[in-house]
Amino acid sequence: MKFRIAENSLFAILLRSNWWVSFLVAGGIVLLSSLLLPAQFIVYGAIVAAPFLVIGFIAAWRQLQAPGAASIAATVERVAAMSREELTAALEEGFRREGHTVSRIDSPGADLELTRGGRTVLVSCRRWKAGRTGVEPLRELQALREARNAQGASCVAIGEVTDTALAFAARHGIALMQGPELTALLRGKALSRRA
Template sequence: MISGLPWQAGIMLGVTGYIAVRYGLGWCMSTFGGPESQALGSALTDGAYAPIAWLLLGACWVAALVSFLDNRRRKHLLGAQNGLTALSAMDWREFEMLIRRAFRLQGYSVREAGLVDTDSGVDLILCKDGQTTLVQCRQWRTRLVDVKLVREMYGLQVHHHADAVKIIAIGNYTDDAQRFVNGKPIELICGSALLAMVRENPQPASIL
């Protein structure tokens, strides 16, 4: 199929096909054929096959557009995959530092949980506009973050009277975990959303 070709090839094929059908076919028949073919060729040269030529051009260009969009999607997925691989290969301290810098760029005041003697389930404490957010970082890629961990973070939020919770994961979350956060001030960040957040940081972004 044309959509399986590079999009540039689809555009060129459409232009070539249009010229061949619109002008080339009639010219060949009127030049090299017999009297009947020459008469038919003259009719074709006058535009009898113009609708078919335009239809061929449009079909090729639509296929080229499909190829272009598919190519962009594959590049995006590949870039995301490579970025997540780089994050999972980092030392956990480097990963946490990356997240800390990303939140600071968003205007948060960031404290390490260990420095304020809070529960070990919290890695960072964010403050912004008078609100406090607890953050937990999970550098897992092959494991799903389950609802148990999310419930624990919700309990910590209530215990510390925090305003919100953010859980950072390289991988994904179970369906139960995603359902649990509905209506609660808990944000689950992972995958492409995580990459978009850290790539706003001009220093660590070079590793992705």
């Protein structure tokens, strides 16, 4: 069983923030401890800062691993030049590296079905080259998700996503795989053949 932090907890917010924010909070706790607590209890106040330091290191590691703007632009350019078959194969390889069991499906709403830990996610990459992604492909994906009782859904889109589509995706919990997500997934082998 994987441990999950509540999305709006203090630690989850700090993990999404810049790394230095957690270190600033830890420093503030240590400073307040030294000002407000008797000398023999300062060490206990400082111990309270330890989780914030750990979160700061985790956030720093994640931010160092995140793809940069040049890498994202290069990935989007490569993905735009791929055929549908090449993209599907690259996505399959990337998802398999992440530990998913991947199978192709022939359906109007999705191209891949991912399974890991008893959880099923449908992935649509049919209209990845569209300059502007509207709500219709997301509706098709959501309908298929409901028909197959899948727990998750994801749509690949390298172009602009309309506000209506963004709202629909948020309302139905559909993940949008755009430049940063594709760069992280396709890093390494999946794109090296195209380089």
